[in-house]
Amino acid sequence: MKNILKLSCLVFLFVAGSCGITDLEENLENPNEVGVGNLDVNLLMNKIQLDFGDFVAEANVPSMELSRMVAMTGGDVYERAYQPQTHNDIWNRAYQDVLIQIETLLSRTDGTGLTVHSGSARVLKAYVMLTLVDLFNDVPYSQALQGSLGAEGFNPGTDSGQSIYAAAITILDEAIALLGQTATGSLSRDIYFGGSAAKWAALANTLKLKAYLNLRLTDAGAKAKIEELLGKDLVDTDAEEFTYKYATSDVPARSRHPLYRQMYQPGTGGNADGYLSNYYMLVSYKQKGVEDPRWRYYFYRQVGSIATALADEPESIPCIISPRPSHYGPNQAWCAFDPGFFGRDHGNNDGIPPDGRALTCFGVYPAGGRVDVNLDDPIYQGLAIQGQGANGAGIEPIWMAGYTEFLKAEAALTLGTTGDAKALMLSGVNKSIARVRAFGAAKGQTVPAALEPSIMDYTDAVAALYDAAANDDERLGVIMKEYYIALWGNGIEAYNMYRRTSKPSDMQPTRAANPGNFVRSLIYPANYVNLNSSATQKNIAGVNKVFWDNNPDNFVY
Amino acid sequence: MTGTIPVAYPNNVNDFFQTGNSLTTAFNAGVSGDIGSFNVSFGRTGEEGYIKNNDLTRYNFSIGGIANLTKKITFTGNFSYVKTDFKTPTVGAGLGSNSNGGPSVFANLFYVPRNIDLMGWPYQNPVTGAPVYYRNGGDITNPRWLLDNSRQGNYTDRFLSVMRVDYAVLNWLKLAYRIGIDNYNEDQEYWVNRGASGFPSTLTAFATGLYRTSSGRNSIYDHSIILSGGKNITNDIDFTANVGVNGRQDNYSQTGLESTNQVVFGLQEHRNFIDNNDRDLRGNNLNYRRKQIILGAFGDVTLGYRNYLYLNVQGRNDWASTHEKEYRSLFYPGFSLSFIPTQAIEGLESKTLNFLKFRVGYGTSANFATPYRTRPYLTLSSNASVDNLGNVITLSLPGLLANPDLKPELQKELEFGLDLRMFSNRLGIDLSVYDRTAEDQIVGRTLDPSTGFDETTINAGTISNKGIELGLSITPVRLENLTWNLRANYTKNKSKVEKLPEGSKEILISGFTNLGNFAIEGQPYGVIQGTYAVRNGLDGRTGDLLITSNGDYKLSSEIDIIGDPNPDYMISGFSDFVLFKSLTISGQLDFVKGGDIYSFSAGALVGRGVAKELEDFNPELPVILPGILEETGEPNNIPQPASGVFFANTIIGGGPDDRGIFDGTRLRLRELSLTYTLPTRWLRNSFVENVTISAIGNNLWFRAYNTPKYSKVDPDRTAFGTSNGLGFDFLGGPSAKRYGVNLKVNF
Secondary structure, three states: OHHHHHHHHHHHHHHHHHOOOOOOHHHOOOOOOEOHHHOOHHHHHHHHHHHHHHHHHHHHHHHHHHOOOEOOOOOOOHHHHOOHHHHHHHHHHHHHHHHHHHHHHHHHHOOOOOHHHHHHHHHHHHHHHHHHHHHHOOEOOOOOOOHHHOHHHOOOOOEOHHHHHHHHHHHHHHHHHHHOOOOOOOOOOOOOOOOOHHHHHHHHHHHHHHHHHHHOOOOOOHHHHHHHHOOOOOOOOHHHOEEEEEOOOOOOHHHOOHHHHHHOEOOOOOOOOOOEEHHHHHHHHHOOOOOOOOHHHHEEEOEOOHHHHHHHOOOOOHHHHOOOOOOOOOOOOOOOEOOOEOOEOOOOOOOOOOOOOOOEEEOOOOOOOOOOOOOOOOOOEOOOEOOOOOOOOOEEEEEOHHHHHHHHHHHHHHHOOOOOHHHHHHHHHHHHHHHHHHHHHHOOOOOOHHHOOOHHHHHHHHHHHHHHOOOHHHHHHHHHHHHHHHOOOOHHHHHHHHHHHOOOOOOOOOOOOOOOOOOOOOOOOHHHHOOOOOOOOOOOOOOOOOOOOOOOOOOOO | OOOOOOOOOOOOOHHHOOOOEEEEEEEEEEEEEOOEEEEEEEEEEEEEOOOOOOEEEEEEEEEEEEEEOOOOEEEEEEEEEEEEEEEEOOOOOEOOOOEOOOOOOOOOOOOOOOOOOOOOOOOEOOOOOOEOOOOOOOOOOOHHHHHHHEEEEEEEEEEEEEEEEEEEEEOOEEEEEEEEEEEEEEEEEEEEOOOOOOOOHHHHHHHHOEEEEEEEEEEEEEEEEEEEEEEEOOOOEEEEEEEEEEEEEEEEEEEEEEEEEEOOOOOOOHHHEEEEEOEOOOOOEOOEEEEEEEEEEEEEEEEEEOOOEEEEEEEEEEEEOOOOHHHOEEEEEEEEEEEOHHHHOOOOOOOOEEEEEEEEEEEEEEEOOOOOOOOOOEEEEEEEEEEOOEEEEEEEOOOEEOOOOOOOEEEEEEEEEEEEEEOOOOEEEEEEEEEEEEEOOEEEEEOOHHHOOOEEEEEOOEEEEEEEEEEEEEEEEEOOOEEEEEEEEEEEEEEEEEEOOOOOOEEEEEEEOOEEEEEEOOOOOOEEEEOOEOEOOOOOOOOOEEEOOOOOEOEOOOOEEEEOOOEEEEEEEEEEEEEOOOEEEEEEEEEEEEOEEEEHHHHHHHHOOOOHHHOOOOOOOOEOOOOEEOOOOOEOOOOEOHHHHHHHHOHHHOOOHHHHEEEOOEEEEEEEEEEEEOOHHHHOOOOOOEEEEEEEEEEEEEEEOOOOHHHOOOOOOOOOOOOOOOOEEOOOOOOOOEEEEEEEEEO
């Protein structure tokens, strides 16, 4: 009996063992993925740079709406337009796709002599942290990214925005020091600066300038710090600009600029999705009485006139028969306007009419679309179709050379730092116009000489406005209006600028008379508030200012 | 500009559907004798659904037998082969305005305006093949186009076999070796021709045409050696016992490819597409493999005293390859005791009390994790994107956090049962009261991304399910030619999340971060959380609804519990009439009380104004929502246009989620059937033994009382498939009535 038992167990084990059935220890590593021993810092850096570009694109979505570059259509009042789940993607991208990858990279490259890796990763980390604070105010920082500790790391608490700003500035200083050293190895691939440590350092200095300018309202020491930075190497030439550069591949779809993908869809056209802001288009077209030399690169009109749009599809522009809101000023943008500009107004959350064939689309700068060469032909119609224009090879204009000039102009005017505010402003305008035109030309999207407005006429008009300004507040308004136009495609800086200065002062109000408090900082995302037991949500109807914004409650609308 | 007066096309949506049909044939033959027995069976099922291009065909063949090879050795084997082919136009989750992901036939069908002649107007461009629809912007794909131009298919071949050798060591002791094999190949396809529209900008690749195929192979091998025996120890006590070891291996491997950018319209071959990818549109890997092994040792003993007291004790220990060494082993025992007083006590059994049995049992079972949850890895993407410099290759930390301390889950159940037959078996009562606790349940926990990860696998604390199942059967009439049986089952289950692990106040089980099923300490498992319309009570949940200065409901900043999808109780009733021993009429009614449902069907149909409830509603008149003004506390007097109300204040337009919750109390006529058995004297001289014909109707009528009457929301048809989600209706297909005829012939 006992022998039979022993024998059968042995037979069993023999049979089972030969089928590999006793290998309990060998099925724990995932055979479908790469083992952790194969970590390559260059491939990890690729991930960081790629998803950083995506983070900027996603942060641009609510900020371009709030600064009236594109229309806010999620709701007619601010409470409804931004709900917690709207911001899930920004949060996920920032922490899970960028910041933890940066920490992993730094743990491998710090102290090894790969100083360009360590330095540039720190610059990107600082930008993400500064932007998260600019968007949300207090966010997790010192307790974040510790999920691998297990349950103690699952519920990170927030740090104050002020302490994160200070930490980010320290990180930028560390980066500058690292980038000044000689590296033992270079970046194998760098979409931003081609591996140049000097350009990364210029960017780091410029980000410090940007941070101190935001702090100028609350930090008395900001002026001295800004003055010190003016002597350093900043981003002031096109070669030093900080942009993510898209391409034209169908697969993966993220190769093309996201705004291009929305508006220039594949097929036979007429499927454009999303709305530019009528206010921004009015400001950029001819608000000063002279045409802006950049508007044909910024926008592409599918129709030459409202009449053409209505002839094509009578239901395409419903706002034409809606009453103009009584609280809009006489010169305020409202609804579509000729010659053929068709976007939406702030806070218009109506359903979508059949307007895909008439909407004004993004142009060649910065989304990589088409340049607008229609010379006032009222019956013109050209549908936006994927493949046209620069085919999506646009850029995220994260920091252009012109922006630095405007920051210097604002600092000179409000803080009295070195420089002449008017000259700096005009320098910024000229840099912006030159860059936009060069960008279009490089993509083969040029405007015929007959249609090009004179740059001189434009800058003269700007200078005249500045001279006619009665006081510093009006002068600041002129400078900020020019900065606003130069910032097309960058909602993050425009949103910061609007909250810091309340300029442009003629921003289009919401269509609804009582939209509630302006969103001074975004409501926390659902994947933070509902999955983290340390999180408390803000009052969705409250003012919710960022720490550096000590302006009055009704400062902006 | 000319004006037109809309003309209604009644039945424009109704005519989209067809009557489905189904035919099942089954054949079975067998022979038996001293040497053993053998049988063979064959079956075919063919079904066509209620929309075009939706059908299922299944074939099954099996043979089996027992062979007594010698006096001591017996061989048993059976082998089955099942072939299943299933296809349907693509179906996905709809939110009342297009679908959440890929194209879905039902997403935009139910709210087609009444003046659109859906079945009469053309739906496809004859030159390009693209869909044609009344929306000039091309932002909704014509559902009729999707019937012909989209497909989801599943083609499976499955082979199952169990073989067993029994050796009688002694006349009371037997040794057996058993092997089970379950092998299947599954081919899946998913395609959409080019030209569709209405997708979020991340999924526009669907518009260029998409074709995805995958081929998976799964095999399960299960070996056991069992020693079993039974003997009378004394005159009164007998025992039977089994002891054995078992090893099981599961292997799955899959290859797949997804192609986009269709060249020639209508051809579904990968070479007809420009771009091929080894991941799908959403980044999921189509090529992978999985292997897991579980080894076990088990034993059980049953002791019987006379024939009225039985005790069974069992235990099993498993070792699983999907957990780390320290946590790999789990022992799970059980016992049960039953006592039959009517056998034990003299004179207790009578015509009044026919049978009485008490039982108590304690059982445990184990569950192990799916593979590869305990060790970290890196995610490689060989073409993460293409930027200005070219192809981007990335290697990075994944969103899944490994949990090396993952333990197996243990379910424990304590049950008391009672079986009672009285009045010559005219009354029967079956009662079971249970208390089930699941400890360390293995769940995927979604994480706040600021932890650096978005998901991990954890042991989710303790969840209890306590309940009662009561079955009552009565035979009020028992005559020579008429019998009437009634049965009723009452089930009540109460689940509760007793304890969650440290660091989790609530866990998202299924759904979205702002609307889904959650496990929250102290609450029933799977409560639904979402936003709500704020009221004027202290906690915001009680009192009058608050209205903002715009005339809208005030939306909450945070989510809270808005519904419980678990039913309060369920009652099923069956009734059979048997006439002349050959004609049976039977019916089944089901009643479910409670069980909330979040319904997009109701939201879309009522919110968009096509449900019959709104027949007399005039959309030109402004609407004033019920509630009090937030600022003044006075009753609301702010008018809103009808479209503003429905878009901003119902769930299809981003209104508070609690507006979409309905109580799911429902009554359903589940089955009505008529069966006739041919009298045997008709068949006496033929080789046919008996013939039975029946006519059956299933799901003939239902009514969910607390949902809008004409939306026909069916709380039993909910969205989440095989996951743990409960109580969400995302505009899936309607539930169907079935009428059928069944013929059974025995030779």
